[in-house]
Amino acid sequence: MTNPNDDGTLWSELQAQVLILGGLVIVIWLVHGVDWLLPRDLRAYGIHPRTWMGLRGILLAPFLHGSWTHLIANTIPLVTLAWLIMLRQIRDFWLVSLVVMLVGGLGIWLVGATGSVHIGASTLIFGYFGFLMMRSYFERSLVAIAMAILVFFLYGSIIWGILPTQTGVSWEGHLFGLIGGIIAARWLSRR
Incomplete structure (x- = not known):
């Protein structure tokens, strides 16, 4: 019988997933709490299209939100879709997050309206959604297809x-x- 605390077991994977996702939620909520309490508006650190200072927002914007309602609306789909990516491999979550932040952030920076500021985790949410949907197309495995059907059922309307x-x-x-x-x-x- 396998000890549930051994590395490589389902139990240790679940613990790592909870730790990562819980940490992500705590950081996002703490950042917004600090933003809410401080007289300085941290939203200024979002993506400002076509400005040099706006480039920093590519990595910071997903952690910034305009209101508690905005934050709450992003939290559940962020955690759900991120966890579905982690189910296969935690490494995939980190790589997908990095690619989405870079592609999404640079896209916003290049085509966003002049004078606008872009913040929020929805870029990640849409990236996770796109990843889970299209992985089924590229892999054509039963697991990936079943996951895409579930994701479409839960969040298809976000398109x-x-x-x-x-x-x-x-x-x-x-x-x-x-x-x-x-x-x-x-x-x-993986095919």
């Missing part, structure tokens, strides 16, 4: 977020996050 239909919502972040997820799916897929 409309890539259209510029709402003022104050970064459709650019959604679109380029999705593209980043598709690129990551192609890169990481």
Whole structure:
């Protein structure tokens, strides 16, 4: 019988996933709490299209949110989709996150409206969504297809977020996050 605390077991994987996702949620919520308490607006560290200072937002923007409502709306899909990526391999989560942040952030920086500031974890959410959906296309495995069906059932309606239909919502972040997820799916897929 296997000890549930041995490395490589399902139990140790689950513990690592909870630790990573719990840590991510704590950091995002603490950043917003600090932003809420301080007189300085941390949203200034988001992505400012086509400005040199705006480049720092590529890595910082996913941790910044405009309101508690914005933060709450992003938390559950972020955790759910990130965990679904981790189910196969935690390493995939880190690589997908990095690709999505870079592709999504650079896309926003290049085409975002002048004078706008883009913040929020939705770029990651759309990237994770794109990764999970397109991994099924590139891999064509039963597990990846079943995962894509589940993801589409849970979050398929978010696809409309890539259209510029709402003022104050970064459709650019959604679109380029999705593209980043598709690129990551192609890169990481195993046939």
